Amino acid sequence: MAAFEAAIGVRADGVELDVRATRDGAVVVFHDHDLRRLAGDARALDALLRRELPAVGGAPIPTLDDALDLLLGAGLRVNVEVKAGAAACAGVLARRRPAERERVVVSSFDPAALTAVREALPSVACALLFDREAALAPSAFADVAGVHPHHEAVDAPSVARWHARGWFVNVWTVNDPARARDLARMGVDGLVTDDVPAARRACESSG
Numbered sequence: 001m002a003a004f005e006a007a008i009g010v011r012a013d014g015v016e017l018d019v020r021a022t023r024d025g026a027v028v029v030f031h032d033h034d035l036r037r038l039a040g041d042a043r044a045l046d047a048l049l050r051r052e053l054p055a056v057g058g059a060p061i062p063t064l065d066d067a068l069d070l071l072l073g074a075g076l077r078v079n080v081e082v083k084a085g086a087a088a089c090a091g092v093l094a095r096r097r098p099a100e101r102e103r104v105v106v107s108s109f110d111p112a113a114l115t116a117v118r119e120a121l122p123s124v125a126c127a128l129l130f131d132r133e134a135a136l137a138p139s140a141f142a143d144v145a146g147v148h149p150h151h152e153a154v155d156a157p158s159v160a161r162w163h164a165r166g167w168f169v170n171v172w173t174v175n176d177p178a179r180a181r182d183l184a185r186m187g188v189d190g191l192v193t194d195d196v197p198a199a200r201r202a203c204e205s206s207g
Helices: 002-009 064-073 086-094 111-120 156-164 177-186 196-204
Strands: 014-021 027-029 077-082 104-108 125-130 146-149 168-171
Touching (some): 002 014, 002 064, 014 064, 027 064, 027 086, 064 086, 077 086, 077 111, 086 104, 104 111, 125 168, 156 168, 177 196
Parallel strands (some): 077 104, 104 125, 125 146, 146 168
16 A cells, blocks of 8 residues: 555556455455465465455555555556456446446456456456467457557557557556657557656657
8 A cells, every 4th residue: 555655646647456356255456376475474365364364564465445445536547457356356346436447447467357357347448468469369359448568569560550459558567768758659558667757757758
């Protein structure tokens, strides 16, 4: 939550976060499959109840609702990357107001996760994450509203081609200002970055 507060403080347009479901169906903001790296605990998130989750860095692991309350309340957009627990994630989003869901994009590397969310909530924009477009079957792109490629997989012709299909294009993770400037000139719709002020300056100077 401190990171989300920091994003608000540097005037980010939105925040990307990862979610997983616990054994009792709570949707929490957490990247890793297990707690080993951040809490020295080998247990998997989906093997634990919400109340069993330890603190990380002195703070509790937030739920998706915690994050949405803060970020949407501050006027930001939210890109919810589903690592696991797509149905539970859809359930959380279903309880939010329609106006809030309009500011949420659900993304995943797993086309099946996007299908699960889309079937439960057809109005929520879903985007496919990928490193290399050529590695995916055409069916993986069925009914997506956008694509989230790694920035190294992006050039001007690909952006034009994706836009021609009606997709928005948000790229990740862009920490080099020169690359951010080039991508802005290509017409991408959004950049995921660890340095919002530098990326903003680069995009504003792209002409």
